[in-house]
Amino acid sequence: MWLVLCSANDISAQWAYQGLKRRGLDPLEMIYAEALPFSLSWEHRVTADGASINLTLPDGRLIEGGSIKGALNRLIAVPSLQVAHSPDGEYATQEFSALFLSWLYALPGRVINRATPQGLCGQWRQISEWVWLASRAGLPVPAFKQSSNDLINEAVIERRLFPMGTPTRTLIVINGTVCGANVPDVIRDGCARLSELAGTALLGVEFAQRSDSEWLFASAMPMPDMRYGGEELLDRLASILLGEQEQWQEPTARVSPDSLKSRSSLSTGASL
Amino acid sequence: MILLCGIPTEPPLALVREALDESGVPYALFNQRQFSIMEMEFEISNGGSVGGTLRVNGSRHRLEDFSGVYIRLMDDRVLPEVKNEPADSAMRLRCRVLHDTLTRWCEIAPTRVVNRASPMGSNSSKPYQAQLIQQYGFEVPETLITNEAELVREFQRNHKGVIYKSISGMRSIVQTMTDEDDERLELIGWCPTQFQEFVEGMNVRVHTIGDEVFATAVHTEATDYRYAYRQVGDSAELTGFELPDELREKCVNLTKGLGLAFAGIDLKITPDNRVYCFEVNPCPAYSYYESNTGQPIARGLAKYLAGN
Numbered sequence: 001m002w003l004v005l006c007s008a009n010d011i012s013a014q015w016a017y018q019g020l021k022r023r024g025l026d027p028l029e030m031i032y033a034e035a036l037p038f039s040l041s042w043e044h045r046v047t048a049d050g051a052s053i054n055l056t057l058p059d060g061r062l063i064e065g066g067s068i069k070g071a072l073n074r075l076i077a078v079p080s081l082q083v084a085h086s087p088d089g090e091y092a093t094q095e096f097s098a099l100f101l102s103w104l105y106a107l108p109g110r111v112i113n114r115a116t117p118q119g120l121c122g123q124w125r126q127i128s129e130w131v132w133l134a135s136r137a138g139l140p141v142p143a144f145k146q147s148s149n150d151l152i153n154e155a156v157i158e159r160r161l162f163p164m165g166t167p168t169r170t171l172i173v174i175n176g177t178v179c180g181a182n183v184p185d186v187i188r189d190g191c192a193r194l195s196e197l198a199g200t201a202l203l204g205v206e207f208a209q210r211s212d213s214e215w216l217f218a219s220a221m222p223m224p225d226m227r228y229g230g231e232e233l234l235d236r237l238a239s240i241l242l243g244e245q246e247q248w249q250e251p252t253a254r255v256s257p258d259s260l261k262s263r264s265s266l267s268t269g270a271s272l
Numbered sequence: 273m274i275l276l277c278g279i280p281t282e283p284p285l286a287l288v289r290e291a292l293d294e295s296g297v298p299y300a301l302f303n304q305r306q307f308s309i310m311e312m313e314f315e316i317s318n319g320g321s322v323g324g325t326l327r328v329n330g331s332r333h334r335l336e337d338f339s340g341v342y343i344r345l346m347d348d349r350v351l352p353e354v355k356n357e358p359a360d361s362a363m364r365l366r367c368r369v370l371h372d373t374l375t376r377w378c379e380i381a382p383t384r385v386v387n388r389a390s391p392m393g394s395n396s397s398k399p400y401q402a403q404l405i406q407q408y409g410f411e412v413p414e415t416l417i418t419n420e421a422e423l424v425r426e427f428q429r430n431h432k433g434v435i436y437k438s439i440s441g442m443r444s445i446v447q448t449m450t451d452e453d454d455e456r457l458e459l460i461g462w463c464p465t466q467f468q469e470f471v472e473g474m475n476v477r478v479h480t481i482g483d484e485v486f487a488t489a490v491h492t493e494a495t496d497y498r499y500a501y502r503q504v505g506d507s508a509e510l511t512g513f514e515l516p517d518e519l520r521e522k523c524v525n526l527t528k529g530l531g532l533a534f535a536g537i538d539l540k541i542t543p544d545n546r547v548y549c550f551e552v553n554p555c556p557a558y559s560y561y562e563s564n565t566g567q568p569i570a571r572g573l574a575k576y577l578a579g580n
Contacts, residue, residue: 042464043423046402046415083463091442092463098397098440099417099464105400117393117400128316132380135320146377147313148370151362256390256531257382 001027001067002241003107005121006074008032012225013074016234020072023238029061034079037096044103051106070110070241074223075100075120110240110248112174112202113222122200122222127159133197134217139190139205141217161218162208168218172229173203174236175248179229187215194220199251202237204228273337274577275326277302277374278344283559285344287570288577295571297578300326300333302374304346305353307367314377322380335377340384340577344555345371384533384577386481391531392554396441398466401552408526410539410549414469421457424467433470435495445503446496470495473542476513479558480527481534484572485520488561489513510564519547526552534573 002025006013017030041056053065078100083092104115113122125133131144142161152159162168171187172179173195178188187207195203204224208216226233239245274292276299278285292299302310306329314324314335324335348354348371349364357364378385394401402412416427417439428434428449436453438444447453448470475490475497492508494500500508515523526549527535536556540548558569 039419042417042419044399044417044464046399046406046412048411048414050406051399051403086462091438091440094396094440094442095438095463095465098400098438101397102399102403102417102439105403115400117396118390123390126376126379128314128376129379131316132320132322135316135318141316141318143315143317145313145315146373148311148366148373149313150373151365151369153365153368154372256388257380257385258388258531258533 001029001063002069003063003071004028004030004074005071005104006030006033007076008034010074012227013072016072016226016237019231019234020238020241023234023242025238025241029063031057031063033075033077035059036100037079037082042099044099044106046102046106051102053103053106055103065106065108068108069243070112071107072112072237072241073104073107073115073121075104075115076223077120110243111250112237112240113200114250119222122202123198124222125198125220126154127161127219130220131161131217134190134194134205134220137190137194137197139187139194139217140215142208162216166208166218167210168206169209169215170204170206170224170228172224172226172233173205174229174233175201175240175245177236179232179236184215196251198222201251202226273333273339274299274574275302275333275338275341276300276344277304277342279304279346282344282346283563284557284570285342287559287562288342288573291568291570291574292577295574295578297574300328300331300338302326302328304348304351304371307348307351307353307370308363310370312370312373312377314373316380322377322382324377335381338381338383339579340386341378341381342386342573342577343375343378345375384579386534386573386577387532387554394530395552395554398437398439398441398551404530405526405549405552408529409522410526411546413471413548413550416467417464418467419461419464421460424457424460425454427467431469434467435470436465436467439464439466445499448495471540471542471548473540473546473548476515476539476541477561478515478523478537478539479535479556479561479567479569479572480523480537481569481572482576483524484576485515485523486561486567486569486572487513487515487520488565488567510561512565512567522547530554533576 004017021028035058038058039055043054045052055063078096080093080096083089101115116123131141135141171191173191176192178191191205200222205220206218208218240248309329311327316322326333348367354364354367375389434449435446437446477488479486489511490497490508492500494503497508523537532554536553538550562569
């Protein structure tokens with residue numbers, strides 16, 4: 001069994017579901033985020049043998065961890081309306097979020113993308129982190145500055161590198177390969193490198209393109225509109241999930257500032 | 273130069289500040305309660321180098337000059353200076369943006385940060401973190417998360433004792449299951465709940481800082497030693513404890529593996545010397561252990577921040 005986990009309004013995931021079915025993934029179960037909190041039965045265990053998951057969905061479907069071969073994971077949030085207005089609503093919401101992170105992380109087989117604490121379908125990052133990573137990946141990035149005088153309420157407004165309406169092009173990276181034609185090698189290599197550094201197998205990379213020859217990093221996301229990757233992406237997703245791509249190795253984030261050159265030269269020299 | 277962030281009178285921050293004072297290591301304070309006299313900015317240049325400035329009441333610090341940063345931030349939304357401000361007030365926004373600028377810089381700053389926000393995230397889900405902990409060679413207690421009462425009863429039958437506690441990082445008091453709990457067990461149908469086998473043994477809190485290790489044995493009959501007085505009428509007794517070399521190394525590897533520089537690791541050592549790991553706290557209130565045992569944890573932290 002393979003799973004497509006997504007929100008009911010995720011058109012891109014619906015598109016991928018149909019494409020994967022046509023490519024022979026059977027049985028392929030579509031599971032909506034909105035239904036999951038109402039599952040009739042949750043059984044998630046962590047034992048000396050590892051972690052396991054069995055759940056019975058509201059429509060009666062039984063999802064047994066042992067029979068899962070892989071998953072396309074597009075969950076971004078745990079719907080919590082069923083508990084949000086109860087006296088312990090905040091506590092219950094946190095409990096559901098913690099459960100989802102754990103069972104999604106425990107999914108067996110090939111999972112694109114596996115859950116992280118910073119995002120259920122891969123790590124979401126602030127734009128400053130993406131700029132830093134993109135820069136290290138060799139992509140052309142615009143100057144970035146963040147100040148306490150910016151007075152941008154990021155709970156309401158997303159910090160952006162370019163104003164809304166700037167023409168952009170989105171590339172999809174899957175397992176180290178950029179889908180699509182007419183992409184300069186330096187951009188293709190940089191995107192693959194960014195996916196590797198970010199530890200995110202399926203990554204959308206957006207570029208500002210005010211002319212055909214201009215490629216300037218604009219943003220990246222672990223839950224892109226997969227339709228930008230076209231049939232090539234579907235072929236690659238199917239190949240990974242069916243186990244045909246031997247090169248699949250689940251990524252982990254490779255770079256943090258701690259892995260850079262030691263800063264011992266900045267030691268104060270004081271003795272402790 | 274070290275940067276200390278938080279509220280200076282809060283014990284963990286106060287202790288490390290004392291340790292830095294004793295050793296003459298210079299530091300700057302990011303005092304959350306004085307957010308109105310601070311300004312901060314950083315920039316990322318082509319190639320990924322990060323620079324910027326922090327201004328505190330007229331004093332200007334280059335961010336590149338901080339060799340270590342200790343973050344012990346309180347929730348800035350509930351600081352006394354803003355708690356009576358309306359949700360959309362300019363002062364509240366100014367406070368939020370300053371804190372956001374600090375935490376964003378810390379994520380990418382090429383310096384020792386204790387601890388960066390991203391790796392601290394593993395503590396938001398105990399069973400998720402338990403899966404990571406297993407990868408570093410520790411045993412974890414058998415755990416069941418369910419909304420089905422019958423599965424819990426079966427779990428109880430298979431273990432001598434069972435405790436329950438929160439799944440998330442929200443603080444809860446660990447409780448032992450009793451017959452009275454059975455009467456309300458059906459309530460878990462509303463929200464899946466975490467149950468764990470009770471492990472007999474001695475609680476040991478291990479603080480790791482870089483390669484340095486401080487272990488503290490906790491002696492109590494309480495299920496949750498943090499609430500020993502409430503649970504058994506007597507406070508827990510804390511004493512320094514010497515870990516075997518192999519276990520010290522495992523603790524250091526676990527901390528580093530989770531991407532942390534400083535951690536409080538909760539272990540239980542059974543009478544037959546099996547070592548269970550319950551949790552890794554990425555922002556430990558180490559002062560409780562230091563004040564009860566005299567272990568020089570703050571000094572170790574200061575030493576790490578100074579790059580020694």
